[in-house]
Amino acid sequence: MQVVIITGGGSGIGAATAQKLLARGDCVLIAGRDGEKLNALAKAHTGLPGDIACCPADVSKPEDVQRIINHAVQWKGRIDAVINGAGVAPMLPTFDMTNEQWRDIIDINLSSVFYMTRAVWPVFEKQFAALKESGKSPEEAGVIINISSQAARDPFAGLAAYGAAKAGVNLLTRATAHEGRDIGVRVIAIAPGAVDTPMFRSLPIASKVPARDILNPTSLAEAILAAIDGGLRYASGETIYIHRNCF
Numbered sequence: 001m002q003v004v005i006i007t008g009g010g011s012g013i014g015a016a017t018a019q020k021l022l023a024r025g026d027c028v029l030i031a032g033r034d035g036e037k038l039n040a041l042a043k044a045h046t047g048l049p050g051d052i053a054c055c056p057a058d059v060s061k062p063e064d065v066q067r068i069i070n071h072a073v074q075w076k077g078r079i080d081a082v083i084n085g086a087g088v089a090p091m092l093p094t095f096d097m098t099n100e101q102w103r104d105i106i107d108i109n110l111s112s113v114f115y116m117t118r119a120v121w122p123v124f125e126k127q128f129a130a131l132k133e134s135g136k137s138p139e140e141a142g143v144i145i146n147i148s149s150q151a152a153r154d155p156f157a158g159l160a161a162y163g164a165a166k167a168g169v170n171l172l173t174r175a176t177a178h179e180g181r182d183i184g185v186r187v188i189a190i191a192p193g194a195v196d197t198p199m200f201r202s203l204p205i206a207s208k209v210p211a212r213d214i215l216n217p218t219s220l221a222e223a224i225l226a227a228i229d230g231g232l233r234y235a236s237g238e239t240i241y242i243h244r245n246c247f
Contacts, residue, residue, distance in 0.1 A: 001050075002228070003027045003076040005068060007059050007116065008086035010037035013147060013192075016217035017083060017224050022050035029072045031055045032086065051076075059086045059112035060104070062119075069119045079123050081228050084113045084169075085147045091158030102161050109165035110172070113146050117176055120144070121185075128183040141184035145227050146173050147220075148191035148239055166191070170239040177237030186236040188227045192220050193243030215242065 004021055008014040009030025018028045022045050030038050035056035042052045055071045057064035072079050088108050092101055120142065128141035148166045155163030173189040180187060192215055223242055226232040232240060 002080035004081045006083045014085040016221040020221045022048040025049040027051040060107035065115040083145045089162045094160045105161040110168045144187045146189040148189040150193040189239040
């Protein structure tokens with residue numbers, strides 16, 4: 001049984017991942033700005049083997065992120081994995097974008113990953129120290145999975161800020177993986193192409209993307225689980241691109 005935090009856990013990739021984790025008996029804390037959506041998801045999954053809790057929060061605010069971490073520790077006493085899945089992707093021409101719009105996109109997609117990484121780090125350090133003191137193999141104190149995007153290397157027109165934020169997520173993943181190596185912390189980025197989520201369907205370009213190129217959120221959930229404790233767990237520091245179209 002693992003204790004997992006998912007930001008952006010109320011819908012899309014986050015919701016699909018929560019369901020997979022709960023089905024195998026894990027404890028999942030879902031966080032997001034829409035408390036009603038979180039509660040509805042939790043209610044829908046009450047029959048699964050795992051345990052679920054909700055924490056309404058705005059991950060672009062450091063104080064809210066710290067509250068998520070505190071909630072998880074108070075709830076289950078530890079944190080095994082954090083999935084940074086919160087994101088927004090408005091299509092805005094760069095030359096029309098306001099300062100506020102730029103900051104909002106960067107804060108939700110990139111700064112939130114930094115805030116969460118910084119907030120959970122002391123928890124992972126304590127868990128590593130406890131493992132070491134108990135004489136157990138301290139190979140892993142925790143894992144961070146950052147949801148990036150194909151837009152980090154090839155964004156649609158109008159997604160400059162979103163693509164820049166996700167490119168930053170990829171570099172932050174690499175840097176923090178190096179920093180976490182000596183305390184048993186792994187960090188992996190999963191970068192999908194188009195995924196059938198409310199965020200993607202809200203984009204003006206969505207109707208022009210062939211259905212054969214659109215991923216199901218469940219496919220991403222399976223990749224995330226593989227990064228937590230499956231075959232992809234050996235890819236710390238890497239950005240793993242997942243898409244159905246060929247380049």
